[in-house]
Amino acid sequence: EKDGYDWFMRKEIFEQPRAIADSLLGRHDDSGKLQLDEIRMSEDELRDVDKIIITACGTAFYAGLVAKYAIEHWTRIPCEVELAHEFRYRDPILTRDTLVVAISQSGETADTLMAIRHAREQRAKVLAICNTNGSTIPRESDAVIYTHAGPEIGVASTKGFMTQLIACYLLGLYLAQVRGTRFGDEIASVVDELAGLPAKVEQVLGQADQIYALAQDLQDARSVLFLGRHAGFPVALEGALKLKELAYIHAEGFAAGELKHGPIALIEEGLPVFCVVPPPGRDLLHDKMISGMQEVRARGARMIVLAEEGDDAVDDYADVIFRLPKASTLLQPVAAVVPLQLFACELATLMGHDVDQPRNLAKSVTVE
Ligand code: BG6
Numbered sequence: 001e002k003d004g005y006d007w008f009m010r011k012e013i014f015e016q017p018r019a020i021a022d023s024l025l026g027r028h029d030d031s032g033k034l035q036l037d038e039i040r041m042s043e044d045e046l047r048d049v050d051k052i053i054i055t056a057c058g059t060a061f062y063a064g065l066v067a068k069y070a071i072e073h074w075t076r077i078p079c080e081v082e083l084a085h086e087f088r089y090r091d092p093i094l095t096r097d098t099l100v101v102a103i104s105q106s107g108e109t110a111d112t113l114m115a116i117r118h119a120r121e122q123r124a125k126v127l128a129i130c131n132t133n134g135s136t137i138p139r140e141s142d143a144v145i146y147t148h149a150g151p152e153i154g155v156a157s158t159k160g161f162m163t164q165l166i167a168c169y170l171l172g173l174y175l176a177q178v179r180g181t182r183f184g185d186e187i188a189s190v191v192d193e194l195a196g197l198p199a200k201v202e203q204v205l206g207q208a209d210q211i212y213a214l215a216q217d218l219q220d221a222r223s224v225l226f227l228g229r230h231a232g233f234p235v236a237l238e239g240a241l242k243l244k245e246l247a248y249i250h251a252e253g254f255a256a257g258e259l260k261h262g263p264i265a266l267i268e269e270g271l272p273v274f275c276v277v278p279p280p281g282r283d284l285l286h287d288k289m290i291s292g293m294q295e296v297r298a299r300g301a302r303m304i305v306l307a308e309e310g311d312d313a314v315d316d317y318a319d320v321i322f323r324l325p326k327a328s329t330l331l332q333p334v335a336a337v338v339p340l341q342l343f344a345c346e347l348a349t350l351m352g353h354d355v356d357q358p359r360n361l362a363k364s365v366t367v368e
Pocket residue numbers: 057058059060103104105106107108109112155156157361362363364365
């Protein structure tokens with residue numbers, strides 16, 4: 001059932017183009033209008049929402065961090081993202097007009113479940129983004145958007161994360177559509193970009209062999225850093241989490257702008273540093289990222305750069321470059337996370353670890 005792959009995880013990474021397509025299926029029409037009536041919240045209820053709190057654990061939390069950038073930009077509704085176990089025990093401010101979005105692949109994570117129970121007791125509306133039909137979290141929520149990743153067996157989430165991103169984008173666009181924000185005219189073009197994502201992910205998967213070669217080179221690394229900005233920051237966090245989970249090495253993700261406020265002290269000769277570079281153009285993000293990379297490179301780090309095709313501004317600061325297909329800043333995480341998943345899977349394989357069942361971890365953690 002692994003279809004010739006050595007691990008479920010690797011199979012699931014390669015299933016992502018299909019998982020994205022399935023998660024988009026039937027949710028928009030050709031004109032770019034979103035159809036998300038399945039969430040079963042009235043348009044009036046959605047128009048009344050004055051705050052969104054996304055809550056989740058692990059990889060799902062990082063999907064939530066990406067979602068914040070997109071949802072706030074598209075809807076102008078204030079959006080917080082909080083780890084479920086922190087949210088639950090801090091007396092968060094919740095009203096009838098707060099929409100709590102719980103993201104969970106399994107739908108059984110106890111920390112996330114306790115968070116939504118608390119939210120509902122405070123009369124907030126709860127919407128679940130979940131991959132498991134009929135599981136506890138969607139059953140206890142007011143509304144649900146199912147991701148259609150198919151069963152995810154590998155403990156470390158890959159296609160689960162990917163389809164969570166898609167569901168979050170759909171939610172943000174749907175809210176923008178229902179509420180008629182000034183972003184309205186652009187919805188169709190984002191939907192169009194979403195529809196093109198499976199092919200883009202396929203394109204990144206085509207570079208698997210180069211990523212595997214890099215893993216071979218970095219087998220002895222004891223520590224790896226990941227840098228990103230904006231929507232690329234959660235991608236950096238996810239890249240680091242995958243290495244901790246699978247390769248059991250120290251890995252950390254940082255917002256690139258935060259470097260000079262501390263983490264740059266960690267940089268030493270030969271330290272592998274992955275850089276997720278935002279698409280060039282539009283704003284200053286890209287140039288700021290490059291200047292951060294310059295600082296890191298100057299201190300002797302080994303630079304592994306993920307940058308858009310044609311972005312030659314990175315060339316001078318890279319030891320290895322993986323090219324990402326053109327994307328908007330908000331949607332870039334979809335393609336950018338793929339090399340990081342492949343890298344962690346391969347490195348752990350080379351180190352002789354059980355990739356599908358890493359030590360000390362469980363697929364769904366049903367205790368708080
Ligand atoms: C952890 C898993 O325990 O739970 C992670 O090991 C996962 O891979 C996290 O991201 C959250 O799980 P879920 O099912 O709520 O998305």
